[in-house]
Amino acid sequence: MTNELLPVVYQDEDIVAIYKPAGLLVHRSPIDKHETRFAVQILRDQLGQHVYPLHRLDRPTAGLLLFALNSETASAMNAQMMANRMQKSYRALVRGYVKHPGMVDYELKYRWDKYADAKRTQEVAPQTAHSDYWPLAHYELPFAVGRYASARYSWLGLTPHTGRKHQLRRHMLHLRHPMVGDTTHGDGKHNAFVRDQFNTHRLMLVCVSMGFYHPISGKWLTISTQVDSEIEQLLVSWQPFLTWSR
Template sequence: MELEILYRDEHLVAVNKPAGMLVHRSWLDRHETVFVMQTLRDQIGQHVFPLHRLDRPTSGVLLFALSSETAAVMMPKFAGRDVKKTYHAVVRGWVKEAAVLDYPLKEELDKIADKDADQDKEAKEAITAYAPLAKVETDIPVGRYATSRYTLVEMKPETGRKHQLRRHMHHLSHHIIGDVNHGDGRHNRMFRENYQCRRLMLHASRLQLAHPISGEVLDIRAGVDEAWGRVMDAFEWPLSLLSPKSPDQD
């Protein structure tokens, strides 16, 4: 397969990561043979250095450095709050108003990889700004209700904890559709059966950062896949809702 390249110069390259694709090889997924890093390396003919990560089921903007020197400059910016990230998600229920959730999260440990890690670490700061963009009520019953309600939400994480957006939405009881670990299986099944949507409805739409060499502000955006398109069409939500405002509107 060929990855969609969203931005490229001699220092950086950004791609639109497909849902379900691992960023790099992991011994926890030994059976997998396709990874973003290797695919991109073969596609552009040079080594790439990951600057951040997207969970396997999440799609959207993924940025790489093209040298270890550039990576060394950029990594602290991602670790801090110098890089602005915008995500979109479809969640269960109606999110009534925009807000900022400041809810610390304990580190999620893997049963195998982290079996020797400290299980009682203190929760760390986790902050997510979120806002509803569109709502819908369908006549498809889920559980004991005759109808089902969903919201298209824009989210801007101010911190980068593991599975932060999924866990924060779970905390608010607005589970992200398609989330098998923190979501609601009944709604996930409804989306599979009625909209042929078998993915996590979480998309990294936009990345804003200062270029490590020129200082120019980069505004990199990624479009959505067919599954997103089907859901947006079924709910009569225009795709323009997924186009974040231009920088001068922020």
């Protein structure tokens, strides 16, 4: 049993939402056999009862993570998510200026998992994927990164309408605005700049809002949170470099 606690953003008799920090796995995984910290186990010990994770959140992604507190609620919520009735909103820091809101309608090649897909033999066709994005702020830092004399970034809001692996990260790469701190789909030079200059060693992507029909009351419920203090402090330190905001 661990003494570590996860911030609870919302809780009732049937569901609980916590803020998962960047770098924490949701549950045990062959990805890292030596890891000993998992959101499921920490929350189970914290609440003193079994919990049922209702969706995935990649290890480097921070933000809202939803659990059911009983099997009946888990079944009802899983059916709702399979019907694509849950709405999620994210915040992300990306390279370059994103000047206008838009929607990405771009198929993504299925990303094989060597563990989950170990027995798969058939090829998987590219999957439809849709994401909305909108700019919230622009920053221009007076540092040369790569071939440019200054470093430009955008703070974005994003909503995925499908649930493909790394969808938002891959869609922003498709737009040539990769997320800062993304070691898989990002820009290594900008990742290194933010890491070394501002001591930020993480993916700058956070789930800040989830909306769904409560499985018991049937009423629409929206759960929201602010970004964590590490990202907040970085953006505050960048205020002198702010060139535009909504």
